[in-house]
Amino acid sequence: xxxxxxxxxxxxxxxxxxxxxxxxxxxxxxxxxxxxxxxxxxxxxxxxxxxxxxxxxxxxxxxxxxxxxxxxxxxxxxxxxxxxxxxxxxxxxxxxxxxxxxxxxxxxxxxxxxxxxxxxxxxxxxxxxxxxxxxxxxxxxxxxxxxxxxxxxxxxxxxxxxxxxxxxxxxxxxxxxxxxxxxxxxxxxxxxxxxxxxxxxxxxxxxxxxxxxxxxxxxxxxxxxxxxxxxxxxxxxxxxxxxxxxxxxxxxxxxxxxxxxxxxxxxxxxxxxxxxxxxxxxxxxxxxxxxxxxxxxxxxxxxxxxxxxxxxxxxxxxxxxxxxxxxxxxxxxxxxxxxxxxxxxxxxxxxxxxxxxxxxxxxxxxxxxxxxxxxxxxxxxxxxxxxxxxxxxxxxxxxxxxxxxxxxxxxxxxxxxxxxxxxxxxxxxxxxxxxxxxxxxxxxxxxxxxxxxxxxxxxxxxxxxxxxxxxxxxxxxxxxxxxxxxxxxxxxxxxxxxxxxxxxxxxxxxxxxxxxxx
Numbered sequence: 001x002x003x004x005x006x007x008x009x010x011x012x013x014x015x016x017x018x019x020x021x022x023x024x025x026x027x028x029x030x031x032x033x034x035x036x037x038x039x040x041x042x043x044x045x046x047x048x049x050x051x052x053x054x055x056x057x058x059x060x061x062x063x064x065x066x067x068x069x070x071x072x073x074x075x076x077x078x079x080x081x082x083x084x085x086x087x088x089x090x091x092x093x094x095x096x097x098x099x100x101x102x103x104x105x106x107x108x109x110x111x112x113x114x115x116x117x118x119x120x121x122x123x124x125x126x127x128x129x130x131x132x133x134x135x136x137x138x139x140x141x142x143x144x145x146x147x148x149x150x151x152x153x154x155x156x157x158x159x160x161x162x163x164x165x166x167x168x169x170x171x172x173x174x175x176x177x178x179x180x181x182x183x184x185x186x187x188x189x190x191x192x193x194x195x196x197x198x199x200x201x202x203x204x205x206x207x208x209x210x211x212x213x214x215x216x217x218x219x220x221x222x223x224x225x226x227x228x229x230x231x232x233x234x235x236x237x238x239x240x241x242x243x244x245x246x247x248x249x250x251x252x253x254x255x256x257x258x259x260x261x262x263x264x265x266x267x268x269x270x271x272x273x274x275x276x277x278x279x280x281x282x283x284x285x286x287x288x289x290x291x292x293x294x295x296x297x298x299x300x301x302x303x304x305x306x307x308x309x310x311x312x313x314x315x316x317x318x319x320x321x322x323x324x325x326x327x328x329x330x331x332x333x334x335x336x337x338x339x340x341x342x343x344x345x346x347x348x349x350x351x352x353x354x355x356x357x358x359x360x361x362x363x364x365x366x367x368x369x370x371x372x373x374x375x376x377x378x379x380x381x382x383x384x385x386x387x388x389x390x391x392x393x394x395x396x397x398x399x400x401x402x403x404x405x406x407x408x409x410x411x412x413x414x415x416x417x418x419x420x421x422x423x424x425x426x427x428x429x430x431x432x433x434x435x436x437x438x439x440x441x442x443x444x445x446x447x448x449x450x451x452x453x454x455x456x457x458x459x460x461x462x463x464x465x466x467x468x469x470x471x472x473x474x475x476x477x478x479x480x481x482x483x484x485x486x487x488x489x490x491x492x493x494x495x496x497x498x499x500x501x502x503x504x505x506x507x508x509x510x511x512x513x514x515x516x517x518x
Contacts, residue, residue, distance in 0.1 A: 013111050016316040020103050023084055023323035027096030034131045040187040043194055044129035050198060051122035058118040065115040069311040073110030077315055080106055081322040088326050089396070089467045092460060097130045103319070110311045121201060128194040134402070141186055146414070147222060152229030159230070161237050170229070172237050189221045192260050199264060209271050213264065220263050228256045337474055337513040342373040342389060345511050350503045352377035352385065368392075368399045377500065383483050383493070385500050389447075391476040391512065395463060401477030403456055404431065404444045420454050423501050427454035432490070441493045443501060444479040447508065450515030452478075476512055480504075 021028065035044040080102035087095025104123050108116035132140065153165045156172075163172055196217035200210035347354035354375040364372075373389040390401050405418070416439075417432040423443075431442040446453045449466050453459045459475075467473050480501060484493035 012312050012316055013107070016107055016111075016312070016319055019316060019319035019323045020100060020107070023081075023319060023326055024096050024100040024103075027084075027087065027093040028100065030093045031097055031130060035129075038131065040190045041129075041131045043191040044131075047125060047129040047194065051125050054122045054125070054201075055119065062112060062115045062118050065118075066112055067115075068113050069111050070109050070113040070116075071311050073106045073108070073116075074311060074314060074318075076106035076109060077103060077318060081318065085322065085326060086464060089464050092133075094130070094133045098127070101126055101130075107315060110315045125194075125197065125201075128190070128197060137186070144186060144189070144222070144225075148226045148229055151222065151226035152233065155227060155230030156233045159234055161234065163233065170233060172233060188225055188257055188260060189218070191257065192221050192264075193217045195261060196264060199268070203268060205271070209275075212271070213267060216267060217260075217264070220260050224256050224260050224263070337393065337472075340371060340391060340393070340474075340511065340513060342371045342391060342511055345373050345375070345389075346507055347375060349377060349500065349507065351379050352500065352503075353379070354387070367402060369401075370394075382496060383488070385496065386479075386481040387500075387504065388479045388481075389476055389508070389512075391474075393474050395473040395475055396467070401446065401475065403477070404442060404479055405429070405456075423498050423505075426452045426501065426505060428452075428501070429454050430494075437485075438483065439485065439490075440481055440483050441490065441497060442479065442481050443497050444477065446475060447478050447512050448475040449513060450509070474513055478508065 031044065035041050080099045083102065084096050084099035087093060087097075087099060101123055104126075105116075105120065108119040108123070112119070131137070149165055149170060153163050153170060156163045156170070161172065163170060193214070196214045200214045203210050203213060347356065354377045357374040357376060359367075359372060359374060367390065369390045370393040371391045373387070373391075375387045377385045377387060392399060392401060405415075413433045413435045415431060416434045417430075419430055421428060421430045426445065428443045428445045431444070433440050433442060446456070446459045448459055448462050449470070449472055451462065453462060463473055463475070480497055482493050482497055484490060
């Protein structure tokens with residue numbers, strides 16, 4: 001291999017990769033951190049190794065097909081650098097992470113030209129190592145929790161066990177099981193979809209068979225996770241709540257994942273027996289053509305005496321300049337407000353009297369907020385109003401308010417209705433949540449540098465705009481909640497919240513930073 005591609009070219013390409021890692025260090029560090037902390041992404045450590053293996057097996061074909069670099073990779077690199085910069089400034093690390101993959105594709109095209117086609121599958125495979133954004137992961141988790149709970153309860157009923165489902169809480173009479181986030185199925189879905197993609201790549205079959213194999217990982221995950229919930233319910237009904245805890249619970253998870261992998265293998269076996277009468281061992285392997293000695297000799301001759309390609313020189317230069325620019329911007333002292341004192345918010349708003357509440361230290365460490373306000377307000381003969389503000393002095397490093405849309409699901413709560421509305425000039429998200437016979441009305445919005453914003457995507461755009469214009473990324477989440485019951489119409493609860501927000505908003509603007517330069 002070292003005779004097929006010259007060392008100066010390999011060294012230059014290595015410098016380009018080093019610059020790409022330097023540019024994307026924050027986003028890649030977050031990826032590794034989530035691999036360590038979240039079980040559903042722990043397979044991420046293996047994916048780069050699989051990608052490198054495929055590239056190594058394709059190395060001779062790349063060398064033989066290589067003629068020259070291509071300028072077509074330069075626009076790809078420019079787009080990747082722009083996306084990475086936007087991701088760094090707007091605190092959207094997901095943009096930085098996918099920009100890194102796009103940068104790798106641009107490098108491959110620029111350095112290898114047509115031969116870069118052999119690198120695309122290994123690069124696409126790396127996408128399975130990138131965790132989902134927290135808000136999307138939470139929404140998917142909530143939906144999988146409810147769906148797995150419903151199907152699991154169907155299985156339990158087929159076993160002849162009386163059971164009642166409320167949200168994600170399974171009531172077995174003597175015991176109650178809560179299908180928490182860890183049991184939603186995500187811990188199977190991501191590793192199994194990655195395994196399905198790898199299996200589809202090595203599967204020597206028509207494209208439609210590969211697509212069926214990969215897409216089937218989703219229903220397999222849901223059904224097998226529901227089956228696991230049903231088995232846990234059956235064990236708890238027979239031998240007590242200890243069957244849903246500790247080692248046995250974790251061991252069941254491993255057994256189910258191995259069973260999912262076995263179902264994929266059985267699926268391939270059935271597809272081949274039905275169509276081509278081949279067995280599982282006959283259809284797996286890496287489709288690599290071994291070049292002839294003559295082709296290898298011609299490749300060596302083409303490389304001898306060839307100067308460093310200009311596209312590669314430009315590629316490395318652009319990436320290094322971008323990396324240095326992002327680092328310089330990142331180290332610039334941010335204009336963080338110093339006059340934020342949420343404790344100065346009054347405990348009396350009109351006729352409402354408030355009692356301050358506290359957030360547990362463990363929860364604060366997860367939220368990573370700068371300051372917060374939690375007050376329960378009451379008025380004569382009316383249900384309570386919970387007022388919560390989470391303030392962040394900087395959102396540059398991916399630390400930002402957790403959307404209630406993400407945090408509400410869980411504990412049996414379901415989002416019954418969500419839509420956007422206005423209270424005077426304040427855009428708010430209006431959410432109705434229910435758990436059994438309990439109902440709550442939730443209003444929330446983001447107070448971003450003096451401007452109320454309900455749309456979470458617009459919030460990110462304004463964050464980028466103000467970071468560039470004012471060098472500020474401070475912001476806050478504002479949430480107002482009140483319960484209501486069947487004896488109280490929803491409209492009454494809504495009028496109560498509207499009245500409270502109108503009275504509280506002027507006080508809120510006095511304790512949070514205003515718009516513009518500080």
